[in-house]
């Protein structure tokens with residue numbers, strides 16, 4: 001049995017695994033940054049809007065995905081309400097949380 005060759009084989013194996021791991025890490029890091037940004041307002045959205053627009057889809061309220069509204073329009077809808085949707089004041093959604101919700105809405109193109 002050639003022990004030296006056997007050890008070399010293991011080293012090769014770990015080397016390949018290491019390279020694959022590094023390549024994988026490099027590949028996911030870019031999309032992850034965008035995802036992290038979009039995810040920033042997800043909890044706030046779920047709390048304030050998710051009940052009626054789950055994931056931006058239709059439920060009690062209409063689908064809001066891909067509506068491409070301006071920040072001004074969206075802010076007005078949220079703060080003053082529209083039709084059957086009641087206004088959501090700062091006591092329910094702070095300005096800071098509203099800003100996070102807008103970031104999340106942008107990721108689903110509800111806001112442009």
Ligand code: HEC
Nearest residue numbers: 048049051052053060061062064077078082083084085088
């Ligand atoms: C209690 C239920 C409810 C909640 C909570 C709610 N909405 Fe609505 N939303 C509605 C309903 C119902 C409508 C339809 C209003 C109408 O036209 O009569 C609506 C309409 C909208 C529209 C207009 C869609 C269009 O096509 O013009 C937008 C945008 C919207 N909601 C965004 C939000 C956002 C963002 C939040 C959270 C900050 C939110 N809504 C929270 C029920 C809700």
